[in-house]
Amino acid sequence: MTRISLPTPKVGVPLPGRGCDCRTCAFWAGPDGRSGGPATVEPLCSGSNSDCSYCGCAASEAGSPTNACSSCPIRCGSRTDISAWMRDVGGTLTFDDVEIDGTLPALPSFIPMTDGSAVTTLDASLRWPAYGVGLRRIFSPDTHTVYPRFAGKSAREVLRLREEQKAVLVGYGEDPLVEKFWTLRQRDRLVEEIASQGWDVVLACNYSIYGNWPRVEHMLNMRRALLLAAEFAEAGVVAVPNLYWYRLEDLQRYTAWIADAPPPAVAVNLQTVRENVNWDSWALPGLFWLAENLPEDMPVILTGLSRADRIAQVVSLFGTRLTLVSQNPHQYALHGAIMTSDGREDIKARPADAFAATVRYMASLLPSR
16 A cells, blocks of 8 residues: 655745745735735635734744754644654645545434443444444553554454444544644555445545644645545555645635545544634634535534534534544443433443443434434
8 A cells, every 4th residue: 555646846946935924935826816926826725814823923023043943743844853853744735635535424413432441331222323433542641653453353253343333443543643643754554544444435644733823834734634534545444634724725725625635534633612602703603614615415423413403503514424423422331320301311321232322322313314
């Protein structure tokens, strides 16, 4: 297996402006959205992020020390190694060259996530059609390798699933974990190893987009998420790309790409959207826009919703094409608790009984297929 074929970067790859200076940035679209400054090569960005906390860093100052970037996790135009990061993603921040082929298998409207250690026990009275497992249960944050219990084995064997049950790898994790996954020198071998485990679906890693980050970090992370999904697809897995956005132009770029080269499905990780302000100002408006602009037959997989009111909102947007993935049934079951229409109830039930009750309740909030 080889990595996804990327365009060969030219000697002078397009670079973001030092100090987030739009006039010297290769990606500035300019005030009219079409014509940027003299350095513009790929007009993708409407301008620097006014909330950014990094554009005034030491590296952006003339005569700054060459090691100023060594401890910074953020990619910006002032980095001394920004050209290496641009080459790493193929010398472009467009989506035009990315193709993610595959056909999504039949999935239930609700997929519970577990830690992968007790699916047989939890599933005893359920016989649920599919189970999800998070990336951190497969990929060690300490050794940066696949855990021994999964090495050389099929996912179905480790999870002890029946033949008809689907195994879904939810490739989301904390930033250090997914960053290490990307930067491994032999990432292609890791992708190939995970692909050989026979997952029915892989939700590819999501790379964060925070409001106080430079705009180029946003664009690099959006492209990396698509590229990683494409690498899994090339390895023979049904891979679903994660969509993150910060501006309307991001959503417009996604839907234009999807219309041209539709993936098997799209996913959005909402596990970190807890406060109402983030849900109301970022997540829900973006989901509304996607519901209006995605192809009507495009499956949508959302991870991390647990509140009945929010689930009702996304059901109204996506209907029967929606699949919800959640770890709440497993988390509640560990404490003998269940989720009901009145919220969490601590009834001290046996874990398997509590798990089954919450799975059935959450599935009841979604339309049947």
